[in-house]
Amino acid sequence: MKKIIYNAKNQIFIYNSINRKKEKFIPIKNNYINMYVCGPTLYNYIHLGNCRTFIFFDIVYRYFKHLNFNVKYVRNITDININNNNINDKNLNFQYFNYITIIQKYFLNFNKILKILNILSPNIEPKTTCHIIEQIENIKKIVKLNLAYKYNGSIYFDIEKYNKKNGNYGKILNNINIKNEFIIKNKFLNEKKNFFDFVIWKKNKNNNIIKWNSPWGEGIPGWHMGCTTLSNKFLGNYFDIHGGGSDLKFPHHECEISQSNVINNNNNNLAKYWLHTNMLTINNKKMSKSLNNFILPYDIINGKLKITNYKKINPIIIRLYIIQTHYRKVINLSKKSIENAKKNYISLLNFFKKVKKVKTKKKSSIDVNILCNECYNSLNDDFNIPLLIYNLFKINNFIDKCINKELQITFKDLEKLKKIMKIFIIDILGLKIIKKKKKLFKKKKIYFLIKSLLKIRNKMKKKKMYYFSDKIRKLLKNYISIIDK
RNA sequence: GGCACCAUGGCCGAGUGGUUAGGCAAAGGUCUGCAAAACCUUUUACAGUAGUUCAAAUCUACUUGGUGCCUCCA
Structure with a gap:
């Protein structure tokens, strides 16, 4: 027999990337949850793979709110780029005007896509460029502790020194041996002391107009410094949840942790629970901007893709499609699976129509509380959304049987199920009803x-x-x- | 080379020790002028080998095949 959970709030288990184990979720401060998720870097349109992370954490956020936690959810915007080559735009020459135009273009696109995918706004969406002073202050701290060195005008984090001083770079999330022979064989140490040393202040190159003054000359802060600084500023130096895509584990999150431990002089590793969403693949290859195999949500919605037979797909169906797979599992994009999501969507939302046909009886054939609790149990077990959907279908099935008079249900129980379906389908999974044509x-x-x-x-x-x-x-x-x- | 993950019917995809989603395709039914829609019924699969157990798709070990990270990435 599965346990019946009367207080779902105290029974949440989360897979923590730090220990690679499911752990009971206990917030640092009772009833308060501080959550940070790495947002987009604005150098291109966001693709379907990017959306996966934001959709998943949207559901985490919605669920915590539903359980009456006080959630503070921060998702940053990286509106600065160390490597301008990343910006993939034909019209770009690095004039100030164009640079800002492009950042703005992708920023608007990002917001638009998130809105049509029914993703709620976080409580705070700080931009990297608005917090340069704080980042410089943090870099100063690292430099002062003699854990950084200057090379070619840029400042690098010195991993060897850090690790000698009780640090554990490479081991916290990733188990990466920084003295691995394979890496030493394949990479060249032409710039830095250690291959893994990462930049915390990048010197201005080619007279780039995007730059700030600092004790080390003109330049911009390193990418990892943005997230460390913003999370620290808005959530403190130790908070509950840090999330992002699994490809950010190394080096981004590993670097964030090292920086934070130095800046705050602790060994907290920045956050108590680290969650990583898995990749979305296409033809079994990771979807990414650099491989140029990415799919844009807009193209699916507007029916411009072969993979959907050039049919227009409702954005909410894309949302359901993505959450049908557990967040730690790879999704491989396929024609059939999107069609599948469409069918599932229709039959889930049909519940609200057909439930009106039920004629209530004096007794229920099933203990409805078990059905309801199973929904909570699914999400409590490391946000198992696929299992939740399975349980929602169980309720759906039960209602079908009540309509066919194979089984029966009382008025009170029916109201309970209606309420639970509304909570999970609309409020938490965010599958709002489509307006007809x-x-x-x-x-x-x-x-x-x-x-x-x-x-x-x-x-x-x-x-x-x-x-x-x-x-x-x-x-x-x-x-x-x-x-x- | 290291670390992490995955393998489910004709196909897509859930399944977190016993009851075996859901969808597509196929067949039959309720309804119907025929359809559509909705619902019902039918077809039982878990990469291989060994082990643990009264009981394994599920846990453990190994093998095979595949993916991700180790360069910017969600």
Whole structure:
């Protein structure tokens, strides 16, 4: 028998990347949750793989809020780029105006995509460029402790010194041996002392206009410094959850941890629980900007892709498609699986329509509380959304059987199930109901045309002229679907 | 080379020790003028080998095949 959970809040288990184990989730401060997720770097449109992380943590955020935790959710915006080659835009020359235009373009796109995927805004969305002073202060601390060195005008974090001084770079999240022969064989140590030493202050090159003054000359802070500084500033030097894609584990998160431990003079490793979402692959290859095999959400929505047979896909279906797979498992994009999500979506939301057909009885055939608790149990077990969806289908199935009078349910229990389905499908999974194609009807002329055609069709049907009535239905197929009662 | 992960029917995809999602495709049914939609029924699969157990798709070990990270990445 599975345990019945009366207080879901105290029974959450999370897979912690630091220990590679599922651990009971106990917030640092009772009833408060501080959560940080690495946001986008604005050098291109966000692709479907990027969206996965944001959708997953959106559900984590929604679930915590549903459980009445006080959640502070911070997701940064990296609006600065160390390597300008990353910016993939033909019109770009590194003039100030163009640079800012491009950052703005991708920023707007990012917000738009997140909105149509029904992702809630975090509490704070700090931009890297707005916190340069704090970053310089943090770099000063590292330099002062003699754990950094200057090379070619840039400042590097000295891993060897750090590790000698009780540090553990490479081992916290990744188990990477920084003296591994394979790496030494394949990489060249032409710039830094140690191959893994990472830049914390990058010297201004080619008279780039994006730069700030610092004790080490003009330049920009290193990428990892942004996240350490922003999380520290808004959530303190030790907070509950730090999240991001699994490809950020190394080196990004490892660097963040080292910096934070030095700056704060502790061994807290920045966050208590580290969560990493797995990759989205296409043809079994990781989707990424550098491999140029990425898929943009807009192209799916607008039906521009072969993988969806050039059919337009509702963004909420994309959302469901992504959460159907557990966050720690790879998703391989395929035609069938998107179609699958579409069907699942329809049948999940159909619940709210067909539930009206149920005729309640004096007794229920099943203990409804178990069905409800199983939903909470699924999410409590390391945010097992696929298992949750499975349990939602169980409820859906039960209702089908009540309609067919195979099983029965009381009024009270039915209300309970309606409530739980609403909480999980709409509030937590964020699968809000699609508005029907009303836009077409707004155009009055089309509306009246369709209406009069329907009138004609009904008359023909009455006269049993089915050949013509079916023709009309076929003609109108692209605009409306006609279902005879 | 190191570390991490994955393998489920014709296909896509859940399944976290016993009851075996869901969808596509196929067949039959309720309904129906035919359809559509909805619902019901049918088809039992877990890479291989060994082990633990009364019981393994699920736990353990090894083998095979694949993926990710070790360079910017969600």
